[in-house]
Amino acid sequence: MEKAKSFLSKNAMFIGLIVVMLLFEMLIRSSGRGTMLLSPFHLTNLISQNGYVVILATGMLLCILTGGNIDLSVGSVVILVSAIAGVLIVDMGVNVYVTILICLLTGTAIGAWQAFLIAYLRVPPFVTTLAGMLIFRGIALLILGAQSISPFPDNYRVLFNSFIPGAGSDPAFIQNLSLTLAVVVCVGFIGLQIFSRISKERKGYTVESIYSMLARIIIISGVVMFVFTRLGENRGIPILLVWLAAIVMIYSYFTQNTIPGRYLYAMGGNEKAARLSGINTKRMKFFAYTNMGFLSAVAALVCVARFNAATTTVGVGFELDAIGACFIGGASAYGGIGRVGGAVIGAIFMGVLDMGMSIMGLDVNLQRVIKGSVLLAAVIFDVMSKSRKQAA
Numbered sequence: 001m002e003k004a005k006s007f008l009s010k011n012a013m014f015i016g017l018i019v020v021m022l023l024f025e026m027l028i029r030s031s032g033r034g035t036m037l038l039s040p041f042h043l044t045n046l047i048s049q050n051g052y053v054v055i056l057a058t059g060m061l062l063c064i065l066t067g068g069n070i071d072l073s074v075g076s077v078v079i080l081v082s083a084i085a086g087v088l089i090v091d092m093g094v095n096v097y098v099t100i101l102i103c104l105l106t107g108t109a110i111g112a113w114q115a116f117l118i119a120y121l122r123v124p125p126f127v128t129t130l131a132g133m134l135i136f137r138g139i140a141l142l143i144l145g146a147q148s149i150s151p152f153p154d155n156y157r158v159l160f161n162s163f164i165p166g167a168g169s170d171p172a173f174i175q176n177l178s179l180t181l182a183v184v185v186c187v188g189f190i191g192l193q194i195f196s197r198i199s200k201e202r203k204g205y206t207v208e209s210i211y212s213m214l215a216r217i218i219i220i221s222g223v224v225m226f227v228f229t230r231l232g233e234n235r236g237i238p239i240l241l242v243w244l245a246a247i248v249m250i251y252s253y254f255t256q257n258t259i260p261g262r263y264l265y266a267m268g269g270n271e272k273a274a275r276l277s278g279i280n281t282k283r284m285k286f287f288a289y290t291n292m293g294f295l296s297a298v299a300a301l302v303c304v305a306r307f308n309a310a311t312t313t314v315g316v317g318f319e320l321d322a323i324g325a326c327f328i329g330g331a332s333a334y335g336g337i338g339r340v341g342g343a344v345i346g347a348i349f350m351g352v353l354d355m356g357m358s359i360m361g362l363d364v365n366l367q368r369v370i371k372g373s374v375l376l377a378a379v380i381f382d383v384m385s386k387s388r389k390q391a392a
Helices: 002-010 012-031 040-065 074-091 096-119 125-144 171-202 210-232 239-257 259-269 271-276 281-307 318-328 340-359 364-391
Strands: none
Touching (some): 012 210, 040 210, 040 318, 074 096, 074 125, 074 281, 171 210, 239 281, 239 340, 259 281, 271 281, 318 340, 318 364, 340 364
8 A cells, every 4th residue: 555655656747647638538539529639640739839848847947946946037038049040040041050059059148147147146036037038038029020030941940840750751651660669768768767776776775666666667658659659640750759858868867867966956955054065056056047048049949940930929938838847747846856757747737738628629718727726736735745744
């Protein structure tokens, strides 16, 4: 019984995501509205429509870990970098790869500027990033001149908005390749899980029960096989999914297996104690917000490829999506608690809510009420859990 409770506690959000997806599937099926949520078409759209949320939530998590801090400027950085990309590629004809480098450097520089104000001048993150939200969006709108810049060349869009194995491939080949990639991913995941367990046992760390590990492997592998199979029935594996997987794996490894990554968690637990123990807390805050600027630029490049335009509306509400994904995914409002995987699940959870409610034809205002309620419930749960632990 205790083992079952421990497993459910550690994987509550992932199980909750599966339950919500199945619930929407049944509701849509019974109502007869549109195609199913788990159809190949909708699964492909779910990835393309929420890729930016996964990227931004990954960066936002690092900011939250430092002590519950957030970055309100990410949406404005996205539109500013998008505008710069539009001017350079479409209007001036600059090389695609040179433009990508300039955009990434611009986002990083913006993040570093805000990071300097927060970490070294001790300007509150809320004030710094709120000012940034206004400043960078204003600059972007001045660049765009209240107009969209489009279209972007195919050699740019293919980098973020294409599919594996590519357009025009034989449907049978697409299905077989997708299934093969699913098997490779599952084998790699199983191997990592086994290696991680052996490594922890050798170091004398406490490990979960073998049954919990097997249950997680079976569930996640089953989901991967299902999703890849369904994607193979449409256009194949989105190249964006490859980019997202790379980002998630890199940042998951950084936060869980490196010393600087553990410093972020220590700061969230008690920043003063972390500083007294020798951690350069200013440097870690500087890194977290500089990294947020970099990932905002990456999200901008993805959005431009998806919309095939730099528009005045891009980036609106992106910061709320990223923050909501982190908290729904288990990050603590006080900092020090949260995982990249949880933020990803939170982003997918919000995407499923949006898509499921849209397919069912719910009023937009009612959708906002439901999303807000879910976010509030996640934070209340976090606060109450922390209070119970302190009382114990």
